[in-house]
Amino acid sequence: MDPLSEVLSLLKPRSYVSSGFDAGGDWAVRFSEMDAVIKCYAVISGGCWLVVEGETAPVRLTAGDCFVLPSGRPFRLASDLAAPPTDAKAIFPPINAGGVVTHNGGGGLFLVGSRFTISGGPTGLLLKMLPPIVHIRKEAEQTALRWSVERMRQELRDGQPGGFLIAQHLAHMMLVQALRLHLSHGLPEQPGWFAALADKQICAAMTAMHQDPAYRWTLQGLAGRAGMSRSSFAQKFREKAGETPMEYLTRWRMLLAADRLKNGSDPVSVISTSLGYESESAFSTAFKRIMGCSPRQYGRQGKSSGPVRQRAERQTSQLTRLVG
Structure with a gap:
């Protein structure tokens, strides 16, 4: 196997929840720190801000963007950086629910995402091999990633038999494709x-x-x-x-x-x-x-x-x- 495949295999990521988020109006959601967790999201429509604890600059996300957070640090998504945040636990259902969550009537932003538990060890060393933030902007070479994202959106919205399992496999594809695209850009900011x-x-x-x-x-x-x-x-x-x-x-x-x-x-x-x-x-x-x-x-x-x-x-x- 190649190095990326081997490291991800040792991490043994298991997608334990995939869901959609449909937000409208002015909003902000704060997500708590989670150990041994990788999060992967894709923006389907609209836009928002991403603020990750420990990173100085907020990241603007627009339709077609994908981002991965391997560090497990607390982060915030917001339509406006000045909006007071609501804790994610008050908005999202239990982790095994899946589906689409609507906030403030929806219509302004729609994203899909997954959380991966890491069952391999030692997680500390393995996760530090990945960047703290992977931000993939909408580009022409994202064809495979966009296909996975669109299929996940359909599975989460339609609720067809077998949809949960399909969403899990699509989530793994999204994660690997996002990391591969990040590598193809070839310009990591820090040694590692x-x-x-x-x-x-x-x-x-x-x-x-x-x-x-x-x-x-x-x-x-x-x-x-x-x-x-x-x-x-x-x-x-x-x-x-x-x-x-x-x-x-x-x-x-x-x-x-x-x-x-x-x-x-x-x-x-x-x-x-x-x-x-x-x-x-x-x-x-x-x-x-x-x-x-x-x-x-x-x-x-x-x-x-x-x-x-x-x-x-x-x-x-x-x-x-x-x-x-």
């Missing part, structure tokens, strides 16, 4: 994983690491995959990704190990060998440095939301420099 993927040379090296994480990669070998000299590659990789190629490779190996420890039954010795480590002790040292606990501790807690795994995810979030 997305900035690295947007660069064809660096992406080629990252793809090689993802396709064969157990291989004994060297800086020279990765530079060859990128079609660059060793020194130029090392400098460019750090500038784009925010860390060295070997640091990225180690971090990716630990993410793969964490997923297998949580969801599989392989012993640590098998996992370490399959990821290119000659000794279990070397693997365990690297795992503890990245994850904040030993592989066996993580594995024991991995199938629950125990304190060891929660602490590991907090430490991983602090350690990571992939803030793209």
Whole structure:
């Protein structure tokens, strides 16, 4: 798989609600912080403002725009930035309801969206690999995304048998298509994983690491995959990704190990060998440095939301420099 597909697969996003929002008049809705959640929305008609906590500038959304919020931060949607916000819980029904919510009579804005729970781990490191805001403006190359959005609008409005399941699959398509379009623009503002993927040379090296994480990669070998000299590659990789190629490779190996420890039954010795480590002790040292606990501790807690795994995810979030 390619790096984007692999990271999304490790996150294991599951759409637990898709709904439409039809608002009219002057309005503002405040959405609370939600851990381990990705939100994806598309504006069908009208327009509004998006304000995300921690981001300095509000974003103007118009018909045809799509946006993804992987950070789980609180945010606000509003027809007017001066309008007093209403808490979303007072407007939207329980999370399993779906359908279309009408606010203030509707007619001014219509958007569709989905919320994805993240069941993969460690969520802290994985979510930080995605940008805090992905804003896709209406453009000609959005044909596939617009098709998914329009189909979701129809399913939510019509309420036909099987519509809930169809909406879930369409939501996953919207998410991947939006992230793919964001990558195709190739101009992430900050160093990080997305900035690295947007660069064809660096992406080629990252793809090689993802396709064969157990291989004994060297800086020279990765530079060859990128079609660059060793020194130029090392400098460019750090500038784009925010860390060295070997640091990225180690971090990716630990993410793969964490997923297998949580969801599989392989012993640590098998996992370490399959990821290119000659000794279990070397693997365990690297795992503890990245994850904040030993592989066996993580594995024991991995199938629950125990304190060891929660602490590991907090430490991983602090350690990571992939803030793209």
